[in-house]
Amino acid sequence: MTIDTFLFDIGEVLVDWNPDHLLRKLLPDDGAIRAFRQEAVTQQRILNMDRGQSWDEQWAEIEAHAPHHLDTAREYGMRWVETIAGPVQGSVDILTDLQARGFPTYALSNYGAENFERTVAVYPYLDTFDGRVVSGYEGVIKPEPEIYQLVIDRFKIDPARTLFIDDRPENTKAAEAFGFQTHIFTTPERLADHIAALNLDR
Template structure:
């Protein structure tokens, strides 16, 4: 089936997102394991991704766990170090698609404040034809509602959307709605899929 738009996840597709790696570096692996066992930081981040205030949510979590207060605040204060580096070959694929006139969207679990900040650091985040950011939508992947909202807004039939995401649960839900999907395991495989679909020329790197 013809593809009318390509949809990129952002975390671990365009920007690496490995908070554990950051904390291993700054507080050591043993303390990081204890911190993550005692405080559900990923659940905290999900709240931000659903639209809760970036600063207030993280700082309130930090205040609720005095032993870990400074470490938890780093999730906010040093956020750009958690969300790095850029996966440059994926950005090149995004730009190659747009150069060929292929509509390119983002569908990402991302907070309102954190996404606004990320845009100041990563200019390519302003290069999408449409950006679907969970914080603004009030729902996160893989809730089926977020995929439905994309369909309603863009007006493209699900089978004509090609979506890349690194999380199998997100991919499964998109596929269940009839989207074409690609489980992202690296830019080489993603580029090969785009070439196989005829969206990029065979000789494109």
């Protein structure tokens, strides 16, 4: 089946995101960073924000359960965009090239709504897609089936003709259940090789 549509994840595919990029500025050492991530901005709280939780709600939870981290958590939230070191430039170049060649491009990302708005303000290429599904606005996250169906229904795309690019295997596996072609992202170079092998028609 010919690929004629591209669906991109954002974090760690198009932007170099890692909480430690900011936490190294806020905390004195790796032990303090580890404690903060285990007790304050935990993996579960990151997922809660991806589902639509606000920073005010998250800070209230941290105040109740880990008040000694509250000041750092507030600064972390206000400076969240600094968790991004910059663009993954090779991936941005691929996106720009596909758009210039006339291929529809979409985004599907687990991303808190407040954080996404700040990110787009700094990285405007994230505002160039033909459409986006961002989990924080929808209340569902990858790899839950509902979010893939939402992409299909909202944008009227054919999964069999769409390459979904994501850095997490559980997300690509879930997409494959809907018939998407997939690429597990590791480097822009490997993505470029995959796309070149598709022998696109334009």
